Amino acid sequence: MSKLSEKEIVKHLEKLPEWDYEDDAIHTEYEFNNFKDCFSAMSRIAFECEALNHHPDWSNSYNVLNISLTTHDAGGITLKDIKLALVIEGIVEEEEEE
Structure with a gap:
């Protein structure tokens, strides 16, 4: 999977307002x-x-979950990261509704 350009990443993040792009x-x-x-x-x-066979770098401290996604093989953000971020958003939204 090929690395996305910064312009492509910014466009995808319009659907993911809770996510920031920094350090690939x-x-x-x-x-x-x-x-x-x-x-x-x-x-x-x-x-x-x-x-999805794609795993985050993440940590939690009590009730706070920090997640970082990148495709190491590609050296940056790919569609795999965007897809996983969308899945994560859906899960967190469901958890908040319960």
């Missing part, structure tokens, strides 16, 4: 009500990552 990766941070809700979202995201 896209980043976001989510805050949940508690650790259980954060971990639940991470578990759901993990299954999707496995299905």
Whole structure:
């Protein structure tokens, strides 16, 4: 998969307003009500990552989840990152509704 241009990345991020582009990766941070809700979202995201065979750099501290996506093989952002970010957004939105 080929690396996207900065112009392409900015265009895709219009659909992902919670995400920022910096240092050849896209980043976001989510805050949940508690650790259980954060971990639940991470578990759901993990299954999707496995299905897509694309994995984030991420960390959490209590109820805050930090995610960074890049395609290491391509040396930057690809459509795999955009697709995974859209999937993650959907999961987090569902978690917030529950």
